[in-house]
Amino acid sequence: MDATVAPPATRPGRSLHSNPALTTRRGTRPRPWGPAASGQANAVRCELSRRPEPRLVLRAAADAQQGGGGGEAAGAGRRKRLAVFVSGGGSNFRAIHEAALGGEVHGDVVVLVTDKPGCGGAEHARSNDIPVVVFPKLKNAPEGVSVPELLDTLREHQVDIVLLAGYLKLIPAELIREYPRSILNIHPSLLPAFGGKGYYGLKVHKAVIASGARYSGPTVHFVDEHYDTGKTLAQRVVPVFADDTPELLAARVLHEEHQVYVEAVAALCEDRILWREDGVPLIQSRLNPDVYL
Ligand SMILES: Nc1nc2c(c(=O)[nH]1)N[C@@H](CN(C=O)c1ccc(C(=O)N[C@@H](CCC(=O)O)C(=O)O)cc1)CN2
Ligand SMILES: NCC(=O)N[C@@H]1O[C@H](COP(=O)([O-])[O-])[C@@H](O)[C@H]1O
16 A cells, blocks of 8 residues: 655645654743643643644555564454563563453463563563463573574464564564564653663663653664664654652653553554654544554
8 A cells, every 4th residue: 555645724624743843832831741730631731733644655565575463454454462571570561461351452361471481571471371482592591492493483473474572682673674664662751762772671760860860751662683773753752850760761761662562562463553745653543544653
């Protein structure tokens, strides 16, 4: 499918989602977020600035000669088979698993991969009869599999989509090639800021606070050969407060992670990811196919 979408002016009757340029209204002093506010549901008052929509030339993943979601209409197609990679507690894994069981995600977690077989994510998998595979093979995890063995295991489970959820090892290029435009990661900062080697867990939030940034939030991105350099698919924004600790900020970001990752995974499972001409992936709204997020 190659849908060229012209600006609204020439397309009466259909409106595209305007990219909101969040600006405070002239003369309005931005109000503080959250607890510092006067108890109202405060946010910076914004107005949508309607700019002429850029011409969107969109292609479904299949049409872009890539793997990943096919070209079926949104919501069509069989349930996707998911592999989730974790290294820690696995709260994002659990959010995705619960969304799959509850019907929000049109897929099923069929295998859990971890470098830490005793971690919370692996425990959750075992208690839900989801097979656990250890990767990579390490001194303290001799039961780990090699890259070819991992690929064979994912094929045996007929995995369609790979989801990294707090996994702390570099995904090898062989896996990237096997699953083009079908591997997602959740990172706890607004990439490209505060990403790359050494940026994981509380280290990310410590760096954000030390930088003086006033906003942070999670990024869902496609995975390429390097840490955190793949194409951004979705983000959420949270405030950073003056008295924040890394733990407080981590909890605020994690809450948003659980929602934005489930939304992104749901879109990938329903083939609602379209690729803009310049290579940026967009989520097609489930409610209105003319809206791209
Ligand atoms: N090929 C890719 N592999 C992985 C990606 C990716 O984008 N491409 N994302 C990471 C997840 N991640 C950030 O989101 C990330 C994880 C770990 C590190 C890191 O510096 N790791 C340390 C080792 C830490 C440990 O073993 O305890 C390191 O490599 O020295 C950075 C970013 C998952 N894989
Ligand atoms: N750079 C990778 C990274 O820092 N990932 C982060 O690890 C945490 C895992 O939590 P979870 O195990 O509860 O999902 C999450 O905050 C995730 O964004």
